[in-house]
Amino acid sequence: MKAGRARLVAGNWKMHGSLAANQRLLVALKGSLKPVSGLDYAICAPFPYLAQLSDTLAGSGIVWGAQTISEHDVGAYTGEVSGPMIREFGCRYAIVGHSERRQLYGEGDAAVAAKFMAAQRNGLTPILCVGETLEQRERGDTEAVVGRQLDAVLNLAGVAALRSAVLAYEPVWAIGTGKTASAAQAQAVHQFLRERVAKQDGEIAAGLTLLYGGSVKPGNAVELFAQPDVDGGLIGGAALVAEDFVAICKAAESLA
Numbered sequence: 001m002k003a004g005r006a007r008l009v010a011g012n013w014k015m016h017g018s019l020a021a022n023q024r025l026l027v028a029l030k031g032s033l034k035p036v037s038g039l040d041y042a043i044c045a046p047f048p049y050l051a052q053l054s055d056t057l058a059g060s061g062i063v064w065g066a067q068t069i070s071e072h073d074v075g076a077y078t079g080e081v082s083g084p085m086i087r088e089f090g091c092r093y094a095i096v097g098h099s100e101r102r103q104l105y106g107e108g109d110a111a112v113a114a115k116f117m118a119a120q121r122n123g124l125t126p127i128l129c130v131g132e133t134l135e136q137r138e139r140g141d142t143e144a145v146v147g148r149q150l151d152a153v154l155n156l157a158g159v160a161a162l163r164s165a166v167l168a169y170e171p172v173w174a175i176g177t178g179k180t181a182s183a184a185q186a187q188a189v190h191q192f193l194r195e196r197v198a199k200q201d202g203e204i205a206a207g208l209t210l211l212y213g214g215s216v217k218p219g220n221a222v223e224l225f226a227q228p229d230v231d232g233g234l235i236g237g238a239a240l241v242a243e244d245f246v247a248i249c250k251a252a253e254s255l256a
C-alpha cells in the first residue's frame with residue numbers, strides 16, 4: 001500500500017445470502033467498521049439484496065455495489081440488470097469481468113470492456129477483475145493473460161477511464177481454493193499491471209487502486225496489503241463471516 005492512494009476492501013458475496021442472514025451480517029459490520037480517511041469498505045451483493053444494502057448501510061461509512069452489470073442501459077434483454085437500475089439503489093461499485101462470469105457465463109474481453117463502460121456511463125465505479133488460470137500460470141502466460149484483459153478495457157475506454165475505476169487481480173487458481181498467491185506473487189503481478197498503465201499515463205497509474213483477491217483471510221491480509229502495489233482486497237468467502245471480514249478490514253486500517 002502506498003500513502004496517498006485510495007484504498008478499498010470490498011466483499012463479494014457471490015450467490016450467497018438471505019434477507020435474515022444478510023441483516024445479521026450487515027448489522028455486525030456496521031457496529032465494527034467506522035469510516036477511515038482514504039480507505040473504503042464495500043459489499044457487492046446479489047441484485048435482489050441491493051435495496052436491503054441501501055436501507056441498512058446508508059450513512060454507515062460502508063458503501064455497496066453490484067457483482068455484474070448489463071452492457072445496455074435499457075431494452076429487450078430478459079434477465080439482465082442495467083446501470084440506471086443499479087444506480088437507483090445507491091450503489092457505488094459494479095464488479096466487471098469476475099473470473100466466474102468469464103468462465104461460467106462466457107463473458108469475453110469485449111463484453112467485459114462494454115460492461116466497464118456501462119458502469120462508468122451510469123456513475124458507478126467499475127471494479128475490473130483480471131487473472132490467470134493455473135494452467136496459464138504454469139505455462140508462463142500470466143502477464144500475457146492479465147495484460148490482454150487490461151488492454152481490452154484500455155483500448156475501448158482509454159487510459160483516462162482508469163481515473164475512476166478499480167483494478168482487481170484475482171488469480172483464478174486462488175479463488176475459493178484456500179491457495180493464496182504469495183505476497184511476492186501478488187506484488188509481481190500488481191507491479192506489472194501498474195507499469196502497463198504507466199506506459200500510457202504515469203500519473204493515472206500512480207493513483208490507480210489495485211486490489212488482490214483470492215483466498216484473502218484474516219491470517220494473510222496484512223502481508224498481502226503491505227505490498228507496495230496492493231491497495232486492498234476483493235474478498236469472497238471471508239466476506240460472509242462478520243468477524244473475518246472485519247479482521248481483514250482492520251488489517252488494511254492498521255497499514256494506513
Ligand code: 13P
Pocket residue numbers: 012098170174175176177178213214215216234235236237238
Ligand atoms: P475467495 O476470497 O473466496 O477466494 O474469493 C475471491 C473472489 O473471487 C472475490 O471476488
